[in-house]
Amino acid sequence: MNAGKAFTKKYLKLMFKQLRDASLEEVQEELEHCRRENRKPVRVPRYFRDYFTPATHTTSTGHEMQYFLHKHPSRKLVFYNHGGAFIYPPVFFHWRFMHDLSLRARCDILMPTYPKAPEYTCKDTVPALLEFYHDAVENMGYDEIHFMGDSAGAHLSLVVAQEAVKNGWKRADSLTLLSPCLDLSHSKEREMRALQHLDPMLQLDRVIVLNRVWQGDLPETHPWVSPIFGDFGGIDKLSVYYGTDEILKADVVMLKEKLEQEGHPALFREFEGMFHTFAMFPVPEGFRAVREMAATIKS
Numbered sequence: 001m002n003a004g005k006a007f008t009k010k011y012l013k014l015m016f017k018q019l020r021d022a023s024l025e026e027v028q029e030e031l032e033h034c035r036r037e038n039r040k041p042v043r044v045p046r047y048f049r050d051y052f053t054p055a056t057h058t059t060s061t062g063h064e065m066q067y068f069l070h071k072h073p074s075r076k077l078v079f080y081n082h083g084g085a086f087i088y089p090p091v092f093f094h095w096r097f098m099h100d101l102s103l104r105a106r107c108d109i110l111m112p113t114y115p116k117a118p119e120y121t122c123k124d125t126v127p128a129l130l131e132f133y134h135d136a137v138e139n140m141g142y143d144e145i146h147f148m149g150d151s152a153g154a155h156l157s158l159v160v161a162q163e164a165v166k167n168g169w170k171r172a173d174s175l176t177l178l179s180p181c182l183d184l185s186h187s188k189e190r191e192m193r194a195l196q197h198l199d200p201m202l203q204l205d206r207v208i209v210l211n212r213v214w215q216g217d218l219p220e221t222h223p224w225v226s227p228i229f230g231d232f233g234g235i236d237k238l239s240v241y242y243g244t245d246e247i248l249k250a251d252v253v254m255l256k257e258k259l260e261q262e263g264h265p266a267l268f269r270e271f272e273g274m275f276h277t278f279a280m281f282p283v284p285e286g287f288r289a290v291r292e293m294a295a296t297i298k299s
Contacts, residue, residue: 002094002231004172005119005194006069006273006280006292007047008275008281008283009200009275011216014163018119021203022203023207027209027210028063030080030085030087031117031210031213032118032119034087034088034116034117034118035078035118035119035179036105037089038085038089038116038119041066042066042068042089042090042113043104044068044095045092045095047095048095048096048099049100051069051070051071051102052068052069052070052095053068053069053071054066054068055066055068055069055286056296057112057132058133058174059128059131059132060131061127061128061154063115063118063128063223065112065113065114065115065132066112066113067110067111067112067132067136067290068110068111068113069109069110069115070098070099070109070110071090071107071108071109072101072102072103072107072108073108073147074106074107074108075142075144076105076106076107076108076143076144076145076146076173077107077108077109077110077137077142077144077145077146077155077195078098078101078102078105078107078108078109078110078145078146078147078148078297079110079133079137079145079146079147079148079160079172080092080098080110080111080148080149080153080157080185081112081114081129081148081149081152081153081154081157081160082094082107082111082150082153082249083150083151083152083153083154083179083181083277084116084151084213085151085152085207086116086117086122086152086210086213087116087117087118087210087214088116088212089116090111090113090115093277093281094111094150094280096280096282097141097150097279097280097290099112101290101293101294101297104290104291104294105225105293105294105295105296105297105298106140106298107146107297108142108263109190110137110228110255112129112132112218114128114129114156115128117210117213117214118213121213121214121215121216121217121218122214122215122216122218122224122225123218123224125156126156126160126224127178129159130155130159130160130167133160133164133169133290134164134167134169138169138170144173144297145170145172145173146172146173146174146175146176146296146297147160147172147174147175147176148160148175148176148177148275148293149176149178149180149279150175150178150179150180150279151179151180151181151248151276152181152214153204154177154178154179154180154181154182155180155181155182155227157175157177157204158175158177158180158182158227158230158235159224159227159230161175161235162223162227162230162231162232162235165233165234166231171234171236172235172236172237173236173237174236174237174238174239174296174297175235175236175237175238175239176238176239176240176241176244176296177239177240177241177276178240178241178277178279178280178289179241179242179243179246179252179276180240180248180251180252180255181211181240181248181251181294182226182228182248182251182252182254182255183226183228183229183251183254184211184214184215184220184225184226185220185221185225186208186211186224187254188250188251188253188254189204191250191253192204192247192248193248194249195245195246195247195249195250196247198244198245199246199247199275199276200248200270200275200276201250201275201276201277202246202247202276206248207237207247209288228251228254228255228258232258232259232262232264233264233296235264237296238259238264238265238266238267238268239266239267239268239269239292239293239296240252240255240266240267240268240269241269241279241289241292241293242268242269242271242274243246243270243271243272243274243275243276243285244270244271244272244274245273245274245275246274246275247276249270252268252270254278256268269289269292271285271289273285279293
């Protein structure tokens, strides 16, 4: 293991230790903290403020959704949904990743800060995000729109891609999922627990609690809750990036098997020794993954 990778994994273990070891009561406290914080405007980190232009879209239900546009400029747009367990706003590494990708792919990037749990569930957020895509993003006049997301954001990007096909809207020219959260029924819980000792970031029991909050009163196999059970017809140029050292590898393996059985082509890029959402971090494997993603968009 190179020094950069070892340092990053140690840093992540320390940074996420309190969250991994949290009791149920502490998780509930964290949810209430997120409820308060998500009512505040999202602010771009100082280093990236010259690159991202903020704006607001008001949905038909009256929800004001912030979004941020990184202009290259280009006729290609990446529609990016950030991760964060459905409860957290974007962090520094999201902005760094999008900035790097925009420069490498020579494209614009748009990121909405979608409604989050525990204030909202997927039954609230998915319609708001679909409306935003159909009413705003789809009509921005780009020649190509590429969908992308990490973790919970990858989940949402897949849902929007599936719904766009279903509703006859403009389809994604490509769909890239980074460490996606796909199956909130946790049908591969045994496989996820077998990977738990390798994962420096995610703790499965905590993830299950947060996912139940996000699920709300929809069935766990509903495509908005678990998009792996959705329809993959019309989902073209799908790429999935993930590491061997993350519990969500089980979701990715399940997706790969499903797509192979149904005859849907897709690219799966497994990175040995890599952790959850590794492409957002300054490690060699992350830089290589970003270069590959950029090449997909440029092609």
